[in-house]
Amino acid sequence: MMNGNLLLVEDDPALADLLKWHFEREDFRVSHTPDGDEALLLAAETPPDIILLDWMIEGISGLEVCRRVRRAPETANVPIIMLTGRGEEADRVRGLETGADDYVTKPFSPRELVARVRAVLRRVRPALAGEVLKFADLEMDIVSHKVKRAGKTIPLGPTEFRLLRHFLEHPGRVFSRARLLDSVWGRDRDIELRTVDVHIRRLRQAINIGGKPELIRTVRSAGYALDDDGG
Amino acid sequence: MMNGNLLLVEDDPALADLLKWHFEREDFRVSHTPDGDEALLLAAETPPDIILLDWMIEGISGLEVCRRVRRAPETANVPIIMLTGRGEEADRVRGLETGADDYVTKPFSPRELVARVRAVLRRVRPALAGEVLKFADLEMDIVSHKVKRAGKTIPLGPTEFRLLRHFLEHPGRVFSRARLLDSVWGRDRDIELRTVDVHIRRLRQAINIGGKPELIRTVRSAGYALDDDGG
C-alpha cells in the first residue's frame, strides 16, 4: 500500500539520500530537489501529500518556500514539516507561525521523522495513514472497506462509500455539487449536477438507521456538509 | 477573541501553573487535572479543542489516556500533544503512533509549545485559524457555512447569509440600500430598494435571539450598519 507522495527539499545529498531510503522503505513515493524555486514548481504542478523542507537550502530560504506554498491555493493545504539545524526557540516559533505543521531539529532520528510524518498525515489525510475515519457515531475503515453507525455495519454502494469518505475527510465543510462531482466522481466525467442529490439521498437513507439524527446537512444554494448539530 | 478550550493533564503543580498562565495569556480557556481517569471524564463530558497530556501522571498512564481518547467516538478527533521527560526515540515513536499529534520533550519552552498548539489547531479546526468572521458574540464560519450567536447555531437563508457576511467583512460601516443590492445581490439585478429592508428584518429576527442586543443599526436616510452600541 502506498502511503503518499512526499516532496523532500534538502540540499545535503547525504541526508537527502538517507531520508529518501527511509521513506521509500515505508512505502512513500519521494520526489527530491535541493532547490527552493524548483520545489515550488514541483509542488504547484502535482501537489504532494506532504513536504519535508530544510530551512537552509539553495535559492530562496525554506521559510519563504513555506510562505509561498501556503499562499498558492492549490498547495495551501499541503502539510509542511521543517527540518533545520537551528534550535533557537525564536526560529522554531517563527517556523510554526509561518504555517509549518511541525518543526524538527537536526540531528533527528529518521524513525521519529517517519512517525511525525505519519502523525501529520493522519490529521490531513486519515485515509493515507490506514486510519479509521470517525465522525460522531459513524466509523469508516478504509482498509476493510466497512462502515458502521453506532456499532452496526452499514452496507454502502461504491459511490456512496466514496462520497461518505470524502465527507469524513473534510468534516463540517460544505461542498458544492460541482465540487463533489470533481472530487468524488472525477474531474473529467460529465455528469448531471442533480445526480449528486440522488446519491446524497441514498447515502442518507443508508446511514440514518433507527431514528439516529441526520448527519448530512443540506446547505441551500451551496451544497452539502457532514454535520452533527444541524439537520 | 477566545482561541479554544484546552485540557491540561499534568501532575507537576509548578509546571501546570506555568503552562496555565501562558495559555490563558494567549486566550485559551484551560481546564486542568493531574489525573488520567479524571481527564477522560472531562474530555468525554465536554470535548476540548486540544489536549496537552503528560506521559507520567497519576492513575493510568498518558499513553493509555491517549489510546482511550482516540477510541471514544466523541473525542476521537481531538488533537493530543504529549509532554514528557522521556527523550528516547522509541518512546517518541510510540507516542506518535498511538495517536498523538505531536510530542514535546521536557524541558521545552512555553512559547514553542503555544506555537505547536496553534500549528495543530490550524490543521484540525480551520475555524480557529481565521476562516471565521467574528463580531461581538457573533461568529460566521465560511467553510462550514454556519453562523452562531453566543455559541448557539443560527439558521439563515442564503440571502441573509450573504448579507450578514457582507456586514461582517466591513464591520461598523454604513451601506446604502443601493450599495447593498450591488454587493450582496449583484450589480445587474433589478430589485426594489425596499426589499433590502425586508431582508434586514429577517436577518435581525434570526440573530436577535434570547433578548440579545440589536447588532444591526438603522441609519436614517443612509442605510444600515453592523454595530453593537446602537439599535
Added chain:
DNA sequence: GCGAAACTGTCATATTCCTGTCATGGAACC
C-alpha cells in the same frame, strides 16, 4: 457464460423553503 442482483445516472414530480413585493402602521424629523 448466464441469470440474478445490485448499482448508476436521469427524469418527472412533489415538497419545502426562500424571495421579492406590497399595503399598512409606526417612528423620527421638521
Added chain:
DNA sequence: GGTTCCATGACAGGAATATGACAGTTTCGC
C-alpha cells in the same frame, strides 16, 4: 401636524431540493 422614512405582516410565485420510478449497465455467484 405633516412629511419622510422605516418596520412589519402577509402572500403569491419561484427557486432549490427531496423523492419515487426506471432503464441501462455492471457485478457477482454459479
